[in-house]
Amino acid sequence: MTAQIIDGKALAEELRQGFKARVEALTAKGHKPGLVVILVGADPASEVYVRNKVNGCLAIGMHSEKITYEASVDQATVLAKIAELNADPNIHGILVQLPLPKHFDEEAVLEAIAADKDVDGFHAENVGALAQGNPRFIPCTPYGVMKMFEKGNVDLTGKEAVVIGRSNIVGKPMALLLINAGATVTVCNSRTKDLKFHTSRADILVAAVGKPKFVTGDMVKPGAVVIDVGINRLPDGKLCGDVDYASCLETAGQITPVPGGVGPMTITMLLANTIEAAERKAAAA
Ligand code: NAP
Helix, strand or coil, rough: CCCCCCCCCHHHHHHHHHHHHHHHHHHHCCCCEEEEEEEEEEHHHHHHHHHHHHHHHCCCCEEEEEEEECCCCCHHHHHHHHHHCCCCCCCCCCCCCCCCCCCCCCCHHHHCHHHHHHCCCCHHHHHHHCCCCCCCCCCCCHHHHHHHHCCCCCCCCCCCEEEEEECCHHHHHHHHHHHHCCCEEECCCCCCHHHHHHHHHCEEEEEECCCCCCCCCCHHHCCCCCECCCEEEECCCEECECHHHHHHHHHHHCCCCCCCCCHHHHHHHHHHHHHHHHCCCCCCC
């Protein structure tokens, strides 16, 4: 069997085209959606992510700006800027690019963002709402994966879903979303004793490990839906996922490629969250 490829790039483009009308409608009512991305330090990968986020907003008519600080900036300066942005009526979404330099208390910074502008969905209030099955902002990467399931008519109810990885950014919210959707969910981590036992009975397998080509075809149940969240840079400069695409392509029923799978969906869902924030504000005005 050769798996059907889930084209995240095409889906992301389709969704972004659909967002334009919502942005226009909001702009006409004086609520042009606005996103600010704060970048501390000059990590090259983070710079690329931030540029793509800002450009993604601008391309569909939203307002977006980047605020950069030297890696040596003190936390109080960043917190003061967040407080200012929390009070700015033209800004609907605030995102602090992670990771932050070591002298920062990441949790304190994320908690400083107003929950109704937390378009990354990392604020405790939003994490709690998601855990209760009543999400306000869903973290963008797992949100993008859920959109892929929705658009691909993947029925999650009663399915065995296995998530490899338990990070706050991907694994944990992914597991919560799958639970909320009625799947039977197992979350694996670096201490899981027999990983293959779990992965090989998964109807839905999500890899968010951060290790190149970690999931091989022999670990996958024939016909499974395999979602590769990983983005790893190989020594030759090429990108690859956490899934060994070549071997899993033969076993899986559906699979996401890297690049062109989950990656483009992540920024798309950031745009979706920011538009949603602006729509909520417009409705309350
Ligand atoms: P992370 O914080 O490093 O978490 C990795 C998780 O994998 C941890 O929970 C870890 O377990 C688990 N793990 C590591 N080795 C394992 C093993 N041998 N067996 C089972 N589990 C193992 O990474 P992350 O932020 O979740 O990101 C994961 C990947 O997704 C990375 O490649 C990242 O670049 C990528 N990513 C992509 C997007 C996108 O837009 N496509 C967005 C975010 C992240 P422990 O908790 O026990 O250490």
